[in-house]
Amino acid sequence: MKNAVSLKNIGTNIQKARLKKGMTQESLAEECNISTKYISAIETGKSSGSISLIIDICNALDVTPNYIFRNSIKTSNDEVDILPIETSLTYLKLKEDNKSFVNQTINHLYSMQKKR
Numbered sequence: 001m002k003n004a005v006s007l008k009n010i011g012t013n014i015q016k017a018r019l020k021k022g023m024t025q026e027s028l029a030e031e032c033n034i035s036t037k038y039i040s041a042i043e044t045g046k047s048s049g050s051i052s053l054i055i056d057i058c059n060a061l062d063v064t065p066n067y068i069f070r071n072s073i074k075t076s077n078d079e080v081d082i083l084p085i086e087t088s089l090t091y092l093k094l095k096e097d098n099k100s101f102v103n104q105t106i107n108h109l110y111s112m113q114k115k116r
Contacts, residue, residue, distance in 0.1 A: 006072040008045030012085055013068050015043040017061040019092035031060040 018028050025043070029036040032053060041047035042057075049057070058065055083091075091102065 004045065007048055009071040010048070010068055011043040011045040012089070013070060014057055014061070016085070016089060016092065017063045017067060018043075019089065021061050023061070028057070028060055032056040 018025070023031075025036050025039045029039045032039070033056075034053065038047065038049075042049050054065065054068060058068060091099065094102065
């Protein structure tokens, strides 16, 4: 059961990195010479992928294995996400003008909070 949670975390981290880079599952799959279906299976935690594939994915997404495996391996020096993963993924799926609006809203709320 722990492995299923770890695979889901790894898949979510890959999806997040892919979305941050602005890549589709199709383009990532093409760059890694695998099927889109396989990328989908990895992102949903249904498949783990080989070590060499994870390295290819890291290179394609320009991230380290530490990023891919975070929240799956217990260490004391991992980064901490500020927002819940679901919120981060939703934000990454927004169009640029909507991201700008969200950023402006957060900045406005923060400036109002500082005045209190």
